[in-house]
Amino acid sequence: MSNKDDWFIDWFNSKYYHILYKSRNKNEANDFIKNIISNLSLNSNETVLDLGCGNGRHSISLSKHFKLVDGIDISSENITLAKKNKIENLKFFISDMRNFDTKTKYGYIFNLFTSFGYFKKNEDNINVLKKCNNHLKKDGLLFIDFLNSEKIKMTINGLKETINFDGIEFNIHKKIVDNYVVKTIEIVDGDLTFNFQEKVQLFKIEDFKEMLGISGFELLSSFGDYQMNPYDLNSNRLILCAKKLAND
Ligand SMILES: C[S@@+](CC[C@H](N)C(=O)[O-])C[C@H]1O[C@@H](n2cnc3c(N)ncnc32)[C@H](O)[C@@H]1O
Incomplete structure (x- = not known):
């Protein structure tokens, strides 16, 4: 059993997580990924990372649209499930998002379905964003799909x-x-x-703007659901697209 602050290790390693959230399936993931790609005209030649990939439902969808895909998750159970999908351009790794190093620079990083805001110390959240920044190419994009704390x-x-x-x-x-x-x-x-x-910490859009700014990103756009409608206080989700700023 992990310590109380690391609740996410026990819960996401449990079979009951997958039963409770079974409606969050590959169909939902496929539709969302298609909508992000068409709305933001993403480049299919890019290598991409699914950070907090779970059982890989979005990674599998991403592998149909992009050249190479890596998926990272701290849960060994999730990575075992994810690895059952044998897809040539898709690899999965067990790693902590606060401290990962895949030795790759990505065009896009995706952090989807509330895979953020779990930590007690704010420096851990900033570490996640800084690690993403280090793993992005120039002008690379980070997508964060978070709950809408206002709602x-x-x-x-x-x-x-x-x-x-x-x-x-x-x-x-x-x-x-x-x-x-x-x-x-x-x-x-x-x-x-x-x-x-x-x-999960109830971050608002303003909190994200601040954390992204500290971590070398500029917030480009926000959406309120998986159909990419604009974000407002009543939206179901808070979906952010942030661009890596130039270092100089
Ligand atoms: C709500 S689930 C979402 C999973 C996946 N993105 C999806 O939509 O199915 C959050 C995921 O983040 C992972 N996670 C939690 N803390 C993590 C950490 N410190 N490093 C890497 N992954 C982590 C969990 O194991 C879990 O698979």
Whole structure:
């Protein structure tokens, strides 16, 4: 068992994560990737990185559109699942996004479906962005697909729900604590009960602008959903496209 601050290692390594989020599937990933590429006219000759790739659903889609794709995740379970996809131009690695080195400069880096904001120390978030910056070519682009904290703050505090999937009960409680959205998940699977949590910092677009600026990026555009509609306070998502600034 990892320490409490590293909740993401236990939860994303668990089979129950994939059951609870089974609607977040390859079809959703394919549609989103197609929409990003056409909306921003991305260049298919580029090498790209999927940072926090999970089971590789976006990486697989990216491999159909780009020359080479790397996927990185801290969860060994996720990387094992991802590696079951044998695709020539796609490689997966176990690594921590705060401190990775693939020895490659990418045209685009994707950080998708709320794979950011997990850490206690802000310097860890900045480290992630700086590592992305170091791994991008000149004018390279970073895409971050994050929750919309403005909407979360208005809608979810204290929310309780029970969901049943495949005979397994998920009792979920969401609350806001110290500017983090904390989702506790009690899982009842037959005679067994497990407890997990998700804890994501409620960054606003202004917070991202500041962190991106410190890390050598300029925010180019923002979108509010996977159809790439403009972002507003009621959007389902906060999707950012940031460009690496020249070093001089
Ligand atoms: C919400 S999931 C999203 C996964 C994938 N992007 C998707 O859309 O299916 C977040 C992912 O980030 C990974 N992750 C969490 N902390 C990480 C870290 N420090 N370094 C690398 N990956 C990490 C988790 O293991 C998990 O697979």
